[in-house]
Amino acid sequence: MHSFVSPLKLVTGEGSIKNITEIINTFNAKKVMIFADPVVVEIGLSKGVEEILKQEGVEYSLYTDLQPEPPLEVGDKAVNAVREFEADLVIGIGGGSCLDITKASAVLATNEGTVQDYLNLSGTKSLEKRGLPKVLIPTTAGTGAEITDIAVFSLEDTKDVITHEYLIADVAIVDPELTYTLPPRVTAASGVDALTHAIEAYVSVNATDLTDTLALEAIRKITKNLRTAVWHGSNKEARREMAWGSVIAGLSFYNAGVAGVHALAYPLGGLFKIPHGESNAVLLPYVFDYIWPSCLPKMKILAHEFDLPTEGKSDRELAVSVVKSLQDLGKDVGLPTTLKEYGIKESDLDTLAENGIKQRRLLVRSPKAYTLETTRAVYEAAYNGTLQLGK
Numbered sequence: 001m002h003s004f005v006s007p008l009k010l011v012t013g014e015g016s017i018k019n020i021t022e023i024i025n026t027f028n029a030k031k032v033m034i035f036a037d038p039v040v041v042e043i044g045l046s047k048g049v050e051e052i053l054k055q056e057g058v059e060y061s062l063y064t065d066l067q068p069e070p071p072l073e074v075g076d077k078a079v080n081a082v083r084e085f086e087a088d089l090v091i092g093i094g095g096g097s098c099l100d101i102t103k104a105s106a107v108l109a110t111n112e113g114t115v116q117d118y119l120n121l122s123g124t125k126s127l128e129k130r131g132l133p134k135v136l137i138p139t140t141a142g143t144g145a146e147i148t149d150i151a152v153f154s155l156e157d158t159k160d161v162i163t164h165e166y167l168i169a170d171v172a173i174v175d176p177e178l179t180y181t182l183p184p185r186v187t188a189a190s191g192v193d194a195l196t197h198a199i200e201a202y203v204s205v206n207a208t209d210l211t212d213t214l215a216l217e218a219i220r221k222i223t224k225n226l227r228t229a230v231w232h233g234s235n236k237e238a239r240r241e242m243a244w245g246s247v248i249a250g251l252s253f254y255n256a257g258v259a260g261v262h263a264l265a266y267p268l269g270g271l272f273k274i275p276h277g278e279s280n281a282v283l284l285p286y287v288f289d290y291i292w293p294s295c296l297p298k299m300k301i302l303a304h305e306f307d308l309p310t311e312g313k314s315d316r317e318l319a320v321s322v323v324k325s326l327q328d329l330g331k332d333v334g335l336p337t338t339l340k341e342y343g344i345k346e347s348d349l350d351t352l353a354e355n356g357i358k359q360r361r362l363l364v365r366s367p368k369a370y371t372l373e374t375t376r377a378v379y380e381a382a383y384n385g386t387l388q389l390g391k
């Protein structure tokens with residue numbers, strides 16, 4: 001038996017942000033809290049939402065005291081802001097961290113306590129109330145935060161999450177027009193994050209026919225369009241396909257789960273403040289270099305989906321060609337492909353491994369199990385940029 005969960009309503013397409021009018025009426029909203037990344041406000045992406053709220057005569061407060069990979073204090077301040085404003089609807093417009101804060105704040109606003117109280121690894125409370133309705137509007141094509149029920153927070157040496165069905169969006173609005181001005185590096189990092197969601201979901205031990213169908217469609221869209229979206233950001237079709245690919249990957253990974261790449265990426269974010277998408281991108285080839293023998297039939301299908309040469313090749317050769325192409329993709333979109341490039345030292349690898357192996361919630365979905373030694377070996381490969389490729 002399998003179940004499949006998604007936001008209650010998903011609105012997509014160019015100009016879909018106009019749907020805010022209907023949402024205001026549906027929820028009979030009178031006081032709206034908007035969370036937006038400072039840069040989103042600066043480049044005018046929150047204007048459309050604000051204009052609609054003004055037209056509808058709805059009181060709103062715009063909150064921008066946010067940051068990527070937010071520590072707990074940023075979350076607590078946001079929760080208090082919603083409580084103090086006495087909002088009846090919360091809208092988040094921004095990258096994954098902004099949407100995570102929106103989810104957590106909307107729910108915690110009507111529950112007692114702090115972010116720390118509800119963390120997955122160390123929290124002591126469980127959410128009792130559903131919280132305020134929330135609308136999530138991504139401005140990047142990648143994180144899938146508008147789809148999932150997870151809010152990620154940075155701790156001193158790693159990350160932890162609040163995860164609960166109450167955090168699922170009431171409405172997710174995916175408007176590709178909001179991604180037209182994304183700079184190449186953000187497009188690349190969020191795009192590889194989306195690809196990682198799709199590939200990790202595809203080989204997850206919890207994958208189903210439905211999540212596989214979604215994962216493969218997301219992989220097709222992203223591998224065909226990511227390079228164009230990065231280097232020709234004004235290409236509307238590439239932006240649309242990336243927005244769709246990200247949503248579809250989000251639906252797949254939310255239900256099948258991500259695993260080793262995300263697990264090992266968490267300490268890179270926690271300890272070295274490497275943005276989430278880049279943490280995944282720098283590990284993606286090396287994790288798959290480790291796990292491919294455990295999911296050979298699916299790696300073979302991926303070789304076809306990646307449009308790699310397949311004639312006369314054995315399944316093993318096809319699998320390692322996928323691994324190699326993941327490393328090539330990182331280079332092609334201008335992202336670092338080794339941990340060295342981030343200033344990480346060989347002496348940091350033990351600490352990374354000790355923190356990475358703690359992410360059991362994620363690692364249990366991996367088709368190949370991890371030990372402390374194999375976890376360290378993956379980090380070491382990523383440190384040096386060396387692939388075994390079945391040798």
Ligand SMILES: [Fe+2]
Nearest residue numbers: 143193197262
């Ligand atoms: Fe991710």
